[in-house]
Amino acid sequence: MRTIRMLAEVDAALCTGCTICDRVCPSLAIVTDRKVHLASVDADRCSGCPACEQRCPEGAIHMVVREKPFDIGVKVPPEDRERVDALCRAARFHPEQLVCYCTGTRAEEAAAAILQGAHTPEEISFRTGIRTGCTVECLQPMLRLLDAAGLKPVPPKGGWQWYGRTVTAWDIPEAVKKRYAERGFYFDEDIEILERVVNAPSQDP
Amino acid sequence: MRSPIPPLPPRKSQYGIDPSLVRRRVSELPGITSLLAKDLFPELPDVIMPGPGGIPAVRRAAEAALAAVDMARIQPGHTVNVLASHHGFTLLGGEPYAEMLKAIKDVIQSRTGCKSIRLRAGVGLRFRETEEYIRRFGLDRHFGDGKAIGIAPIDQAIPIDTEIGTLYGIKKAYDADWIVHAHNSDVREVHFHRQVDRAVKPFGMSYARIETRSTYHQNLGPRAANFIARAIFDSPFVQSKFAFACFLTMSPNGIVGVDADRDLYALNDRITRSGCSLYGRMMTLFGEIDECIVAVDFPCPVVYTFAAGVIYANFAGANTDLYDLELPLPAYTWYTEAFYGRAGRPLLPEIPSLNPAIRMCVHNYAWTGYPSAFFSEHIPTVIVGREQAELFDRDAQNSTYTRHARILDTTEEAMAYARKVTGTDKILIFDGAFGGINLSEPLADLLVKRAPEVSRRVDQELLPKWLRQRGIPIAA
Numbered sequence: 001m002r003t004i005r006m007l008a009e010v011d012a013a014l015c016t017g018c019t020i021c022d023r024v025c026p027s028l029a030i031v032t033d034r035k036v037h038l039a040s041v042d043a044d045r046c047s048g049c050p051a052c053e054q055r056c057p058e059g060a061i062h063m064v065v066r067e068k069p070f071d072i073g074v075k076v077p078p079e080d081r082e083r084v085d086a087l088c089r090a091a092r093f094h095p096e097q098l099v100c101y102c103t104g105t106r107a108e109e110a111a112a113a114i115l116q117g118a119h120t121p122e123e124i125s126f127r128t129g130i131r132t133g134c135t136v137e138c139l140q141p142m143l144r145l146l147d148a149a150g151l152k153p154v155p156p157k158g159g160w161q162w163y164g165r166t167v168t169a170w171d172i173p174e175a176v177k178k179r180y181a182e183r184g185f186y187f188d189e190d191i192e193i194l195e196r197v198v199n200a201p202s203q204d205p
Numbered sequence: 206m207r208s209p210i211p212p213l214p215p216r217k218s219q220y221g222i223d224p225s226l227v228r229r230r231v232s233e234l235p236g237i238t239s240l241l242a243k244d245l246f247p248e249l250p251d252v253i254m255p256g257p258g259g260i261p262a263v264r265r266a267a268e269a270a271l272a273a274v275d276m277a278r279i280q281p282g283h284t285v286n287v288l289a290s291h292h293g294f295t296l297l298g299g300e301p302y303a304e305m306l307k308a309i310k311d312v313i314q315s316r317t318g319c320k321s322i323r324l325r326a327g328v329g330l331r332f333r334e335t336e337e338y339i340r341r342f343g344l345d346r347h348f349g350d351g352k353a354i355g356i357a358p359i360d361q362a363i364p365i366d367t368e369i370g371t372l373y374g375i376k377k378a379y380d381a382d383w384i385v386h387a388h389n390s391d392v393r394e395v396h397f398h399r400q401v402d403r404a405v406k407p408f409g410m411s412y413a414r415i416e417t418r419s420t421y422h423q424n425l426g427p428r429a430a431n432f433i434a435r436a437i438f439d440s441p442f443v444q445s446k447f448a449f450a451c452f453l454t455m456s457p458n459g460i461v462g463v464d465a466d467r468d469l470y471a472l473n474d475r476i477t478r479s480g481c482s483l484y485g486r487m488m489t490l491f492g493e494i495d496e497c498i499v500a501v502d503f504p505c506p507v508v509y510t511f512a513a514g515v516i517y518a519n520f521a522g523a524n525t526d527l528y529d530l531e532l533p534l535p536a537y538t539w540y541t542e543a544f545y546g547r548a549g550r551p552l553l554p555e556i557p558s559l560n561p562a563i564r565m566c567v568h569n570y571a572w573t574g575y576p577s578a579f580f581s582e583h584i585p586t587v588i589v590g591r592e593q594a595e596l597f598d599r600d601a602q603n604s605t606y607t608r609h610a611r612i613l614d615t616t617e618e619a620m621a622y623a624r625k626v627t628g629t630d631k632i633l634i635f636d637g638a639f640g641g642i643n644l645s646e647p648l649a650d651l652l653v654k655r656a657p658e659v660s661r662r663v664d665q666e667l668l669p670k671w672l673r674q675r676g677i678p679i680a681a
């Protein structure tokens with residue numbers, strides 16, 4: 001669960017319609033009208049991260065405190081528990097593993113969102129709040145979970161939200177591991193730790 | 206009793222409270238003394254800052270180091286991006302790093318005739334931070350109008366083919382014929398990089414897009430993560446642009462000098478050796494502390510506040526040997542944090558707890574812009590001032606930070622409360638004091654007493670192991 005306290009607001013007098021804000025918004029809450037060169041925020045979709053405000057070259061976006069903060073999040077229905085756990089483990093996450101350090105989103109929540117119809121990183125962000133804190137560190141877990149669910153999302157057209165999935169520990173070529181083993185990189189030992197986490201028992205009864 | 210070292214004044218920034226709201230520094234309270242790092246470890250190198258030479262000494266060191274670097278490939282009509290990172294601007298107030306950046310620009314221009322030299326300053330999770338430093342230190346004026354900019358990991362990407370697949374850099378970092386890697390050897394996040402390829406790390410971090418940074422922190426594992434940086438740096442794309450590296454060389458007692466090299470791995474070996482030896486010594490000493498109150502009091506996020514070069518995040522793991530690569534998971538790193546389950550306990554029994562010597566943390570002054578709730582959740586924390594608490598409540602990265610903390614109005618109240626609840630009179634202040642540490646007298650006594658044995662242990666037992674694990678010859 002994430003409490004959304006902030007909202008992005010566009011100062012129309014300063015906005016030049018450069019579109020950077022809508023290219024970086026993780027929940028697709030901001031759109032630039034290219035005819036009138038003006039960005040506008042969908043307050044119902046804005047998750048309160050400051051990505052647009054932080055990248056606006058004109059200083060035309062401000063984060064304001066919402067009059068009515070609200071919570072977002074996805075619960076794991078008991079009937080979905082087995083499928084959620086299986087999806088997490090297929091993506092090589094423990095279901096309880098944190099996948100977003102800012103919002104405290106766990107793998108099981110992102111997995112449940114996927115099973116409930118969130119089929120892109122942006123939709124997972126909108127439903128769970130993941131990637132609406134720093135907006136940096138939690139992209140790959142979403143892409144791994146989507147991939148494990150058999151989904152092939154494509155990045156938003158013209159956007160900079162994301163570009164692609166990348167390597168995991170399990171994909172490192174043996175030749176690379178061997179070449180750098182003497183330089184302090186513990187590839188196989190880390191895989192062993194990651195797998196033990198994936199298979200660790202749940203903390204809840 | 207030695208007087209406290211005056212800490213860096215509060216800094217106006219969108220990530221911190223207004224400086225006028227920082228009414229008291231912890232080092233101003235009665236009973237606080239200071240130790241110079243060299244008093245603890247006389248074997249630490251001599252430094253040029255702090256020292257009588259001041260900023261001009263940094264300029265001279267940079268020019269001397271750059272004199273030995275071959276710049277013949279840079280032609281007058283070429284473009285050069287000097288790549289910088291936010292962290293350098295937290296060292297001794299930031300001016301030394303800014304001066305090194307200015308010197309790099311001036312030397313390239315005078316040696317090569319190249320006039321299109323730009324500054325691209327990367328960030329952590331505070332996307333405007335280097336924009337603030339660029340203005341503060343006059344880098345915009347020095348590099349010329351529009352040539353000095355901050356870059357952020359959500360800016361437009363450029364795909365980079367590496368031997369482990371496609372990774373992504375920030376396009377503006379690489380939009381020049383040549384790049385110069387301008388960094389420093391301060392150890393900082395040893396919990397992340399483990400002093401493995403420390404010199405290379407910005408290629409996987411402050412010059413990198415979110416895809417890459419997320420790979421580092423989520424996909425590879427705690428001791429393999431920094432390979433991402435090496436993979437990018439070794440790519441044909443980056444190698445085709447890499448001109449040279451120039452580093453401010455650091456020790457827990459200050460700035461040792463400037464090192465520059467066209468061979469980044471040669472430079473990396475040098476700073477791996479010095480990092481293990483110098484910072485490893487201080488961190489091992491901090492591991493000897495049996496109990497204390499931590500006070501954070503510096504213009505940067507909670508985890509990055511530092512004492513004698515050791516950041517709070519690393520003191521939170523000082524109950525373990527962060528340099529020992531046989532230890533998979535430090536007490537704090539993002540992988541460790543990820544492996545705490547819903548009940549707030551580690552998913553694996555061998556995951557070490559946060560340093561039990563930290564009985565309480567008094568958050569007197571620190572910035573937002575880094576997810577810090579893990580600390581307030583697991584270490585009793587007192588925040589000074591409602592304004593500061595409200596700032597954290599509004600920060601998207603810290604929406605639950607204050608939920609686990611107590612808020613008191615003044616520094617005096619907070620420290621008195623911490624003393625009363627914990628019963629300890631040992632206080633360690635993370636305020637970035639230049640050249641040493643501000644702390645309480647009982648803690649100073651303990652550190653002075655333990656330092657010689659720590660020194661012996663590092664030299665004779667730990668350092669040989671640390672270097673062997675990293676493939677670095679023990680003899681320089």
